Amino acid sequence: MPKKKILIAVTTYPLPSRSYDELVCTAGFLEDGTWIRIYPIPLSFLNQVKKDTGFKKYTWIELDVKRRTDTDFRPESHSPNNYDVKIINTLSTDNFWQERKEICLKNVYTNKLKLLEDSKAPTNISLATFKPSRITDFVVEDDESEWKDEWKEIRKQTDLFAAIEVDPEKLIPKVPYKFYYIFEDDQGVPSKLMIEDWEIFQLYLNCLRTNNNDQKIAIEKVKEKYFGEFVKENDIYLFLGTTMQWHRRRSNNPFVIIGVFYPKIKLQYSLF
Template structure:
């Protein structure tokens, strides 16, 4: 048994383009500040524990996991079972003080150091990164529907032997790609795609509120992720590699898998 206490910080949007068993990639941080990636996590399982317990991000859980022998990235584990114990949830008081105490124990500020550490022998593949400046938020058109071969993979997966689910039903595809362009402490720029579940769910919520107007929905997403975040929030990025591009030793195998965005702490001056 290898039961680990994990603070869940990330769930990526379910993508049929991933391997059979990587339907949803879930990541979190251990008590010592190190990262862990856990997959496969069936979408239906996440939905069920949310329904039963009110589970949400920044919740401490205990889960029996083992290192994956088919993934060279040291953070990657798979669950031995889906018997999750929900412990507690960290709130947002005092500018996310409790969350900061775990999520900001190890923070990268240099793109050069990050990419060096992602190479052998460390193969670092999950980090918290603090950009010096966020320059742009990019929206690009994408395909309206999942590819037929991806739909077939979804039907063939054996993820659902233990979890009740309908393999014919696909989660809706967002017809856009979202990216941030940002600079590190040395002014070196990066443009990375955002694969966090929250941004895609925000799009669907905005689309519904805009009564199907895609342009209005996109503007609302941009307003939050660019205008509001930059002006009112102290933004950190949770970065993770895709196994395909990390194995190929791409120039930058990372994508943005989440944001950490407490409000900027207000500073008061004393009038003496």
């Protein structure tokens, strides 16, 4: 089978796994603009690829994947047959992210009810690009400060591929907060969805390091970025994905925010 050409657009914050090291939910687009989810992707594999190639988001890759039909009913879900990845090129941010827009914005939802209808059988849509009509708030809630004990033990028992270096005593830091956007669709219907994009957690950790481990300041810096700068200066689209557990249970809204697409707003200047 030929490898698929995939534009990587999403990496969520890693979680410990029994069979691998921390696992990252990775998702992106095929050349026709349809979504694809790839898992399991070990964190150590992503780190090694970054180290070797400088790989980052909005990079075209080629990867041998197969549709997951065993336990995952979601049509976008695939797993790698191997981790022999070919890096092609990274799309630039020139001209207000035009190259990225041409792939990522081919199919955009603006209506919550329409998205939720499409997430039901038989279509079972589980990945989507959503354009909110208005982002009304950014909420931070307390979360557990440490990984669960059973997850710590799982990490120590890891049995990863021999070709990938792993230190089972090391865990990626646990961020003790949950971050949410509150936004409205094109009919003014509100949603409150958790943001699980790796970028927001990494931003928090970076702000923590540069502000003497002051959590209050770090949170304010994150809010300034996501609710100050982004909402005022950027044209925000949300990459949404379902969690399999809540999608299978047919939750009222099984989606979370797995990525934020944020080109600068293109101002239209009059010639007169």
